[in-house]
Amino acid sequence: xxxxxxxxxxxxxxxxxxxxxxxxxxxxxxxxxxxxxxxxxxxxxxxxxxxxxxxxxxxxxxxxxxxxxxxxxxxxxxxxxxxxxxxxxxxxxxxxxxxxxxxxxxxxxxxxxxxxxxxxxxxxxxxxxxxxxxxxxxxxxxxxxxxxxxxxxxxxxxxxxxxxxxxxxxxxxxxxxxxxxxxxxxxxxxxxxxxxxxxxxxxxxxxxxxxxxxxxxxxxxxxxxxxxxxxxxxxxxxxxxxxxxxxxxxxxxxxxxxxxxxxxxxxxxxxxxxxxxxxxxxxxxxxxxxxxxxxxxxxxxxxxxxxxxxxxxxxxxxxxxxxxxxxxxxxxxxxxxxxxxxxxxxxxxxxxxxxxxxxxxxxxxxxxxxxxxxxxxxxxxxxxxxxxxxxxxxxxxxxxxxxxxxxxxxxxxxxxxxx
Amino acid sequence: xxxxxxxxxxxxxxxxxxxxxxxxxxxxxxxxxxxxxxxxxxxxxxxxxxxxxxxxxxxxxxxxxxxxxxxxxxxxxxxxxxxxxxxxxxxxxxxxxxxxxxxxxxxxxxxxxxxxxxxxxxxxxxxxxxxxxxxxxxxxxxxxxxxxxxxxxxxxxxxxxxx
Numbered sequence: 001x002x003x004x005x006x007x008x009x010x011x012x013x014x015x016x017x018x019x020x021x022x023x024x025x026x027x028x029x030x031x032x033x034x035x036x037x038x039x040x041x042x043x044x045x046x047x048x049x050x051x052x053x054x055x056x057x058x059x060x061x062x063x064x065x066x067x068x069x070x071x072x073x074x075x076x077x078x079x080x081x082x083x084x085x086x087x088x089x090x091x092x093x094x095x096x097x098x099x100x101x102x103x104x105x106x107x108x109x110x111x112x113x114x115x116x117x118x119x120x121x122x123x124x125x126x127x128x129x130x131x132x133x134x135x136x137x138x139x140x141x142x143x144x145x146x147x148x149x150x151x152x153x154x155x156x157x158x159x160x161x162x163x164x165x166x167x168x169x170x171x172x173x174x175x176x177x178x179x180x181x182x183x184x185x186x187x188x189x190x191x192x193x194x195x196x197x198x199x200x201x202x203x204x205x206x207x208x209x210x211x212x213x214x215x216x217x218x219x220x221x222x223x224x225x226x227x228x229x230x231x232x233x234x235x236x237x238x239x240x241x242x243x244x245x246x247x248x249x250x251x252x253x254x255x256x257x258x259x260x261x262x263x264x265x266x267x268x269x270x271x272x273x274x275x276x277x278x279x280x281x282x283x284x285x286x287x288x289x290x291x292x293x294x295x296x297x298x299x300x301x302x303x304x305x306x307x308x309x310x311x312x313x314x315x316x317x318x319x320x321x322x323x324x325x326x327x328x329x330x331x332x333x334x335x336x337x338x339x340x341x342x343x344x345x346x347x348x349x350x351x352x353x354x355x356x357x358x359x360x361x362x363x364x365x366x367x368x369x370x371x372x373x374x375x376x377x378x379x380x381x382x383x384x385x386x387x388x389x390x391x392x393x394x395x396x397x398x399x400x401x402x403x404x405x406x407x408x409x410x411x412x413x414x415x416x417x418x419x
Numbered sequence: 420x421x422x423x424x425x426x427x428x429x430x431x432x433x434x435x436x437x438x439x440x441x442x443x444x445x446x447x448x449x450x451x452x453x454x455x456x457x458x459x460x461x462x463x464x465x466x467x468x469x470x471x472x473x474x475x476x477x478x479x480x481x482x483x484x485x486x487x488x489x490x491x492x493x494x495x496x497x498x499x500x501x502x503x504x505x506x507x508x509x510x511x512x513x514x515x516x517x518x519x520x521x522x523x524x525x526x527x528x529x530x531x532x533x534x535x536x537x538x539x540x541x542x543x544x545x546x547x548x549x550x551x552x553x554x555x556x557x558x559x560x561x562x563x564x565x566x567x568x569x570x571x572x573x574x575x576x577x578x579x580x581x582x
Binding site: 016070357 | 442494
């Protein structure tokens with residue numbers, strides 16, 4: 001059907017989408033100019049061509065060759081840019097899910113208002129590169145970090161544990177440990193107002209005395225044997241497995257450290273209360289082991305300033321040229337839905353438009369509804385596909401594949417080797 | 420009394436909040452499209468030329484009417500009625516139509532102004548414009564009258580002829 005020509009042409013104030021776009025109009029029409037401005041690091045001539053082609057696509061799909069579409073080609077270019085950015089956003093979200101746990105603590109980046117990666121102190125090594133396009137090594141940095149924390153808690157790794165002592169006075173049960181440590185010459189600089197974390201409280205007696213008054217009389221040994229551990233007041237021995245012996249040893253040691261200490265304590269806020277009340281002839285000094293927890297961000301480790309969540313991942317907008325045909329088609333369809341939404345907005349401002357002798361109801365509301373529905377479907381489609389393609393999911397799929405392959409092979413008769 | 424609370428009329432009125440130029444233009448565009456592409460009723464408008472018509476000095480009637488070049492106009496034409504009366508002199512049939520013109524299309528694009536007394540041709544028949552009115556204001560804005568409704572009656576044979 002040919003388009004009737006308005007004669008004389010009504011160009012005075014008509015806004016009609018042309019059947020074809022024009023490359024020279026693209027850059028001035030798009031809001032962000034991320035891919036269309038030649039000075040932009042993300043400039044792509046292919047983007048400009050794609051945006052121009054989108055005009056013809058929208059024109060045909062919305063029936064522009066039959067009736068007017070009250071859109072400008074600029075609306076289409078803007079929709080196309082938004083569509084590319086939306087695609088980039090969803091893909092980056094997906095990749096963030098994939099790599100965040102491995103990238104934690106890595107170099108982060110600085111971005112301009114368009115989402116382009118900027119050169120800077122933290123992003124120098126990433127300047128000009130796109131981590132969103134890279135296949136990362138699996139570093140398990142989050143798991144390792146947690147392990148480090150657990151290790152530090154028990155005195156491993158780079159954690160710093162302190163030990164010190166304080167005098168106890170007969171009759172005095174309560175001692176303000178925080179105050180004692182914080183005011184001591186040795187620790188006041190390290191503590192510097194921070195709280196201390198008590199890990200262990202103990203006292204010491206001379207080692208020789210312990211042996212002398214030790215377990216089961218302590219002075220006896222096994223017959224004429226005097227190897228390690230053979231302190232006993234008996235001469236008949238039952239053999240037991242090594243693990244049992246080990247467990248016994250641990251229980252024995254535990255008993256010495258706890259049950260035999262005679263003293264116990266409780267901590268109330270900053271104060272330690274000793275039980276029983278210290279007496280003359282008892283220990284004169286108590287030892288403590290403690291650490292000084294630091295702020296979790298206070299560290300000489302540069303990774304503290306690195307990636308900490310999705311926001312600090314150095315992911316820029318996807319380069320247009322790296323979007324494959326799957327993505328390009330999604331972008332076209334999404335841009336069409338965006339154009340439909342814009343057209344719906346235009347046509348729904350007035351529910352009813354008067355014409356001579358009548359009034360006409362425009363289809364703006366229907367267009368808006370369809371457009372929103374199409375956009376949601378496209379987003380959901382992409383999200384669902386990506387959700388099936390996370391690294392974790394793919395590992396699961398591979399495992400299933402192998403398992404099922406084994407099931408198939410189980411059904412295959414084994415050949416008898418006949419030589 | 421302080422002058423601070425005195426209201427001064429602005430030099431130019433503020434633009435309407437809801438219906439401005441863009442909205443009016445959209446209405447015109449939709450009207451043009453519907454009237455010309457969707458409905459597609461066309462008439463020929465014959466503007467009578469006062470300068471070239473020899474009319475009676477006293478009664479103002481002209482037996483032969485001269486007109487300027489006819490203009491094709493898209494409009495919304497509605498058939499109104501047809502009445503037939505029988506008199507001793509014979510049968511008299513009166514046929515009426517109404518024509519809705521899109522005012523902005525006429526005045527801005529075609530430089531045409533509708534007048535009472537002009538003639539139109541719709542199909543094979545000629546009609547004389549009897550009365551005009553502008554019944555619609557666009558969204559109630561008095562300066563945005565956009566329709567001209569013409570009540571027309573079929574011209575009697577001999578009243579208007581195109582040679």
